[in-house]
Amino acid sequence: MAEMIEMKERMKREPVPMREQLPSERIHNFKEVPLGYTREEAIYEAQRCLQCKNPTCMKGCPAEINIPTFIRYIVEEDFKKAYLTILKTDALPAVTGRVCPQEEQCQKECVLNKRGKPIAIGRLERFIADWARENGVHGIKDSVNKKQTKVAIVGSGPAGLACAADLAKMGYQVTLFEALHKPGGVLVYGIPEFRLPKTIVEYEVGQIEQTGVKVICDQVIGATRSIEDLKNEFDAIFLCNGAGAPRFMDIPGENMNDVYSANEFLTRSNLMKAYLFPEYDTPIKIRKRAATIGAGNVAMDSARTALRLGAEKSYIVYRRSRAEVPARAEEVHHAEEEGIIFHFLTLPVRILGDNEGRVTGMECIKMELGEPDESGRRSPIPIENSNFILEVDMIIDAIGTMANPIVARSARGVEVNKWGYFKVDERTRMTTCEGIFAGGDIVRGSATVISAVGDGKKAARFIDAYLSSGKSLKKQ
16 A cells, blocks of 8 residues: 555655756857756656556657666665666666657656656766766676677667677677777767767777777778778678768759758768867858758758857758657757747749849748658748748758768668668568668668667677677678
8 A cells, every 4th residue: 555655645746857058158158958857856856657557658768778677776865776787788877878869759658758757868878977977886797608700780870889799798809990080970970079978988989999899090991991801811891881972952053152961061060179279170061050951860950050159040941740840859949949040832943043142132032831742741942932032151951861872882682772771681680682782771771879879789689699699791
């Protein structure tokens, strides 16, 4: 009876909000917006967990974290055990705790979500990961018999890092090849500092390296080495090189000087530290009125970055309505708080410029929603004679990315689909070439960090099964 009363009391508790920088302050800096839980806040939030006998939250976690157990350890104030519990299946807890869309995954499956008050699982994961880093708590290095078998991973983004961490625990010799000068993939070039501080990525990558994973940067596989070269040296390969080629709108004027792809814009700011210019010598030319085309997380990141870099006005231009916005609700909320101006049901049709090739405006047409398209979203339809000019002088295309063909061109026997993404067996992640596996955005197209982590983990299991059966690329 006492237990029932206690459970009812826990169910009445309101979720603990996370403190944040004030919008008026944060638009002038690149410091992280959410400030994290205090010890007391984390314990209070963890106490809301009902410790269900059949925890549905775990079904929604691609990283396979034992959520009730790590939350129970928080309640018991045994933060070290909570951290080690998470680390058993998730090698990037400080990252996934920040950028994973928990509201669509584990928290959506939480039984308290029926009342609209799910446990803040992601915030608790972030708290524990930050506590471990700040207190020098590291994962226990399990003593495993080191195998002679070698695995190459092409791409050091979330899929590659997750796969490498799991394979290293199994005793494999793992080498990660990264095209850029720093490991982390989209975590370092695509996500701004105010959402994911790069010191956190560097720390968690370093922890994975401590397990014996070898990271080699400045290696453009397909150019510096071919997949055929790797097949001669490694027993299995995991391709997770992302979808890094930008898409453009293909409208008149798109070749103007002040039109960026989101890839270039964010890479310059995040990886090349343009936001710290002149301390770092990578400037970005920012004009007064910036328009970002698209409404995903990348678009929100771009529009918010432009504002911080000095744009007086920053717009989001999206051809559908607010209801169809694919970005996380939290990111949209933060953007609105910071003064980002949204133009919904609006489609750019032409970019205007002066004689020197500088953007002076953008012609748009208003849209209305028709029947659902293949994705299930209602198709936008132009409204006749509704054209107008949006006064902007800088444009960022954030309408998505596509596969870069460099790796695929050197991967003999590995088939791609009509969009250039690798074809894989959905169960095993193996490509059409035995011994070569693939996952993340180079299979899915643009997707979430946590889905890439899930692909990496699944690939690790089936790479292990492939190699444990005595097979090897070198034997083919």
